Amino acid sequence: MANPRFDLGADAQSVAGETSGEGVGEDELGDTSSESSAEDTTAQPETDSTASDDECPPGELACDGSCVPAGTQDHCEGCEPCDGLCVDGTCHPEQAHLVFVTSVEVSGNFQGIQGGDEFCAIAAGLGDGLPEGPWLAWLGDGRVSTADAFGPGSVFVRVDGVVIAEGLEDLLDGELDAPINLTEAGHPLPGSLCDQKVWTGLTPEGDVVQYDCQGWTTGGAQGTVGSAHATDAQWAEATSCGLHDCHASAALYCIHAG
Secondary structure, three states, X not given: OOEOOEOHXXXXXXXXXXXXXXXXXXXXXXXXXXXXXXXXXXXXXXXXXOOOHHHOOOOEEXXXXXXXXXXXXXXXXXXXXXXXXXXXXXXXXXXXXEEEEOOOOEEOOOOHHHHHHHHHHHHHHOOOOOXXXXXXXXXXXXXXXXXXXXXXXXXXXXXXOOEEEOOHHHHOOOOXXXXXXXOOXXXXXXXXXXXXXXXXXXXXXXXEXXXXXXXXXXXXXXXXXXXXXXXOHHXXXXXXXXXXXXXXXXXXXXXXXX
């Protein structure tokens, strides 16, 4: 291939004219051809097809040379999978349970604790990537307490990854690490202490109480409520707000039991 900077035929004729008939030796032409060949041959840079974090789009990271979604169960805190519960890029222990308060309220007649569980499952289905059931409503009906469904090593985590309690004992000691004021979609509930009432039928210690809308089966009685904005004992039993008429509506606390 001709080198645009060195036309071998034209330069050979020019040299011949300038030397008044002196020939150009084969060795010179051979050397020139070698130069041309060397100049034509350029090394191609090697390319690296593996991705780096800087090349991945927002929300992804580079693992094994490929961009993958970050903060997932498979790639929670970096490229390693989470053996427990991954929430917002934090890997929580295996016994971690997601917690939210329902954005939709319901009257006190929701057909017992099982009806509350079903209401929580429906609400969770409206959330942003929440796991499938079972979901349990935090309730007591005079005989049964949802607190009995969880072991001592359970960790309770809000849907944004904030830890509510570092164990069942911590949950039932009358003080939460943070309020359960985020809905299934992760939205904070507005209002003040008594604006966001939540049916519970339980004391802060997880014990059943007298007022529970007759086992959550009637609208003609009264029920115990907590406040989604409280971190003290009133999160479960909002004595400042009084009892709640069962024909009125309130939210439910929902906990993933999977």
